[in-house]
Amino acid sequence: MTAADVDPALLVDLYLRLSIDKEGKDALERQEADLREWAASQGLTVRKVWRDAGKSGYKKGTKRPDFDAAIAAVREGEVRTLAVWKLDRLSRRGAGQVGAVLDDVDEASGRLYFLKDSLDSTVPNARMLIVMVSEQARAESANASTRIQAKKAHDRRNGRYLGGSRPWGxxxxxxxxxxxxxxxxxxxxxxxxxxxxxxxxxxxxxxxxxxxxxxxxxxxxxxxxxxxxxxxxxxxxxxxxxxxxxxxxxxxxxxxxxxxxxxxxxxxxxxxxxxxxxxxxxxxxxxxxxxxxxxxxYGRGMRAVKQPETLLGGGLVVCAACRRVCVSFGGSYRCRRRDFTGEPCPAPLTVSHRVLEDAVRRSWAHGLASLEPDDPILQAVADRWLLRNDPAPIRERKTLEADLATVEARIDSADHDRYVRGTLTDERHSRITEALAVQARRIRADLAALPEPQANLGALLDPELSLPAIEAAPVLEARALLRLAIDAVVVTASTGPGARFNALDRMRVIWAGSGVDAKTVDLRELGLRLPEREKVTA
CATH class of the missing domain: 3.90.1750.20 (Putative Large Serine Recombinase; Chain B, Domain 2)
Structure with missing residues (x-):
């Protein structure tokens, strides 16, 4: 049995954090071992361990991807309990951040448990204690920050190196x-x-x-x-x-x-x-x-300009001549083999963002339209499309399913108390289970009345609808949609200065699941191995 088959109420996720990723009494391994021992004592199954190593819980603006993912897992009902070794491992930002997390967890009928503080968010009046402890952790960090800043100011005035790795040289x-x-x-x-x-x-x-x-x-x-x-x-x-x-x-x-x-x-x-x-x-x-x-x-001014997020970033564009992943530089995708290895590319690629991205969007839209409705690529894109554009029914269904699981667990508990432990009389057991059965029937009826979430495949099968949609989507969301259908875009160099970009001649789309590695395969093989896909890349 996998974690996916277990009642979320019997699962627990663990969140570990350490500001400085090194060994010590509060090291991540120690945190995980203590939390796993606690979970076993509670009869809970550890579903996932979230780790933010070397991440500050105090500095404003610090990105903690596993922190966000752990809270989202509780909020979405994937797991009911999130266990943390100590409250200051979750956050040192005080009541502002911790209070928002408590609101999210409470709304999802979830639970936060802090092992070393012995704090459980489901216990009455625990919220006040959690907020107080979080503010204490914030004050400790603020005081430490003040001391560190004062020491740095003193060292700076006296010409002492402030610390960190020594400067090379x-x-x-x-x-x-x-x-x-x-x-x-x-x-x-x-x-x-x-x-x-x-x-x-x-x-x-x-x-x-x-x-x-x-x-x-x-x-x-x-x-x-x-x-x-x-x-x-x-x-x-x-x-x-x-x-x-x-x-x-x-x-x-x-x-x-x-x-x-x-x-x-x-x-x-x-x-x-x-x-x-x-x-x-x-x-x-x-x-x-x-x-x-x-x-x-080079038109870049006196400071380095941050490159914008690009539709085909993250390794989607491959140079046909040397099979290296291209990078974004200025307003173009370029092969930079010479820059990184010192060896020249036989035919280095340079193509503008706008021209190549427009061609790939068209290939994606027309490619989806050519697929059968049960094609795995189309289903994957449809699922993403649904989650992005119509998430409300999904959340409502998850909420009802979680409520039903809770009611059924309470019925099982009542049966256990009556027939195993003998702590409930027949009359009280009947009264409790009848009331819970009424709740369960009502929730099942609500679930039955709720339409099954289905993506509008019609939009994906019509380029006149799908193309404007992906053109209007945020860059990172559009990239995610592309990646579900496309593994790589192999592009050849221009035939000469000023030559117009012809997608049929210069671009080949490697579709997901094709089994072709765009970085190693000879382009001449593509037409033989993917004839049905190549027809839709123009």
Missing amino acids: YEVNADRKLRQHPTEAPLLREAFDRLMAGETMLTVCRDFNSRAIPTRRHGAIWRASTMSKALRSPTLSGLVADYRENREEGYEGTDIHPWRHPDTGEHVSLMAEGEPPIVTEGERMALLAVLDGRLRQ
């Missing part, structure tokens, strides 16, 4: 001062000199990789982004860095500047006494001017 001694690394510092100076002499960042990275020069991360290779970060930071010139959030429209991330002492207005050095930096601040500023000048040549 430097060593950090006991008093948090920097000294040049004996082997890395000369290499960083070499990179600086070569860039100032006119070499590109990619050329230097390829050379470093060919010489097996290690990065800070074991096993990683040098990329332009890695080297740019090391060379742009004020730490390169031995200065305390100031990270400022950039809110200008069209940009993303933070700007890095040398920090100035609030009393003197001067830059603060991180270097140990008598130790020179790898480059001076004047040299670093000259390098920035060179690098930013190159960016302007």
